[in-house]
Amino acid sequence: MNKRRDALKAMMAPITAQPSSDDRQTRTPVKSGSLKAMGLSLQSLSQDADEARALREQLAGGDHVVELDPTLIDPSFIRDRLDDAKAAEFEAFQASIAEHGQQVPILVRPSSQTEGRYQVAYGHRRLEALQRLGRPVKAIVKHLSDEQLVVAQGRENLERRDLSFIERALFAARLEDHGFARSALTAALAVHKGNLSTMITVARSVPEELIIAIGPAPKVGRPRWEQLAELLTKTGDRWRQAIASTGFDALESDTRFARVLKGLSPRQPKKTKQLIKSDTGAPLAQIVQGKDRLQFTIEEKSAPAFGSYLIEQLPEIYAAFRRRADA
């Protein structure tokens, strides 16, 4: 829990040294057998292709790659993701870089605060891995304004398509808090102003502490976050009970979201049962009323042919009901 809280604080704070999980290499889906092997090799090919494409684009753009001391590079002034990556995944990512080297340079700009230092636009995870390995960082140095930096950062995320809805929403809200215009945000996130509006509304409707506790929830999209935000307006601080429940921290992020949502959702009304009896007291039918369904069960033993009669009469009964409802 504390780890996630620190992660979001890092995202909210102007500058921190928390790592960001910005590379698809660590997001290996769990599969089994030959399918898993095939999936991994396809994924590997896809990653290679992505990296090669990024490299080609950077070279085609006339950018010069330089090697920098990793200790001279600071993170972006706005974090764009919630840290929920498992340590083992980062270790694997770091091992991959240790073995194959850094394939794609990161993008940095010269620091406006301290001469000789740099600030990352994108490539936080590569930087973190190289800092741990004590290796120089291949980087493209560009003079970027704040707006250009966040647009580059946002576009990089966009190309990878691995930021969850709530991470993008928080990124948008943080950018707005830093004084960026909506037009800059739509450029950075490549979304229409309508979607941007919804993202920021959701990010401001859900308490930060709750978002930290849930994490990025990669499988949860806008509708369910909106649903949660709506529930929060009616349930006060009840979400605290959900995140304090035993085993909550050990759950996957998506499951944590589901648990909170379930905990705040109104309980389904219990099905009510009603027994219809004949004038002799024999059971004729049982009615079970649920939330969106009503079951009518005929006791064939006590009332033979009654069910067939009802089915036969049903169109006429419904027509009478419609006449009455429309009147």
Place this chain on the structure above:
DNA sequence: TCAAACCGAAACTGATACGA
């Protein structure tokens, strides 16, 4: 196959500026 999520577009709303 179908539900969930994404995305773009249009309608709507409120704030502000400007001219009569």
Place this chain on the structure above:
DNA sequence: TCGTATCAGTTTCGGTTTGA
């Protein structure tokens, strides 16, 4: 002061895509 135009932001809807 009022009416109108413009702009930014919000809401809603429908088509498309994705993934279980």
